[in-house]
Amino acid sequence: MAQASTTKTTAKAKAAKKPAAAKKNGTAEAKTRFNAALDEARAGAAALKTEAANRATVYREKAKDKSGVLIEDAKEYSAEARAKAADLAADAKVRAADLAADGKTKASDAIASLGKMVSDSAAVIDDKLGAKYGDYARSASRSMQETAAKLEAKSVDELGDDAREMVRKSPAAAVGIAAVVGFLLARLFRGNRD
Numbered sequence: 001m002a003q004a005s006t007t008k009t010t011a012k013a014k015a016a017k018k019p020a021a022a023k024k025n026g027t028a029e030a031k032t033r034f035n036a037a038l039d040e041a042r043a044g045a046a047a048l049k050t051e052a053a054n055r056a057t058v059y060r061e062k063a064k065d066k067s068g069v070l071i072e073d074a075k076e077y078s079a080e081a082r083a084k085a086a087d088l089a090a091d092a093k094v095r096a097a098d099l100a101a102d103g104k105t106k107a108s109d110a111i112a113s114l115g116k117m118v119s120d121s122a123a124v125i126d127d128k129l130g131a132k133y134g135d136y137a138r139s140a141s142r143s144m145q146e147t148a149a150k151l152e153a154k155s156v157d158e159l160g161d162d163a164r165e166m167v168r169k170s171p172a173a174a175v176g177i178a179a180v181v182g183f184l185l186a187r188l189f190r191g192n193r194d
Contacts, residue, residue, distance in 0.1 A: 100156040108151040115144030 119141035126134030154162070167174040 097156065104151060104154075104156055104159065108148045111144050111151065112148035115141045115148060118144065 118137050122134045122137040122141065125137045151159070
């Protein structure tokens with residue numbers, strides 16, 4: 001019996017050794033497979049990283065090309081806009097000069113007409129108020145006629161220079177004249193709205 005129990009113990013020990021060895025072999029195989037899967041995953045991640053870097057480079061180049069084209073287009077449009085603005089400014093300057101010349105001519109004509117009306121009225125003033133006042137009217141008429149002639153003879157630029165010189169010499173008078181003109185224009189435009 002002793003031998004039978006030893007045989008049983010040895011058989012049990014052998015049976016116990018087999019699963020331990022199988023278990024040990026299974027764990028090693030699992031580790032090997034796991035390590036192989038990790039290596040495969042690392043290789044896949046490296047391949048994805050390389051592909052992503054390549055695509056990023058391609059997209060970056062495309063973006064640079066498009067931004068370069070957009071910048072060139074913007075520069076071109078900006079140059080065109082500046083050229084158009086310069087043309088419009090030149091046209092506006094010519095138009096303003098034409099309007100100023102027309103205004104100068106109309107003002108000169110108006111002063112001359114007013115002077116003629118005063119001259120024509122001088123005889124009536126002589127009869128109603130006396131010769132002294134008729135002479136004042138004639139003198140005023142001559143002054144208006146001379147002023148109209150001077151105004152007609154000068155260019156718009158010369159008139160502008162004269163106005164600037166007057167403002168430098170007498171700023172208070174210039175401010176007063178501007179206030180009166182502003183008041184008259186305000187009354188004129190307010191009268192048109194009512």
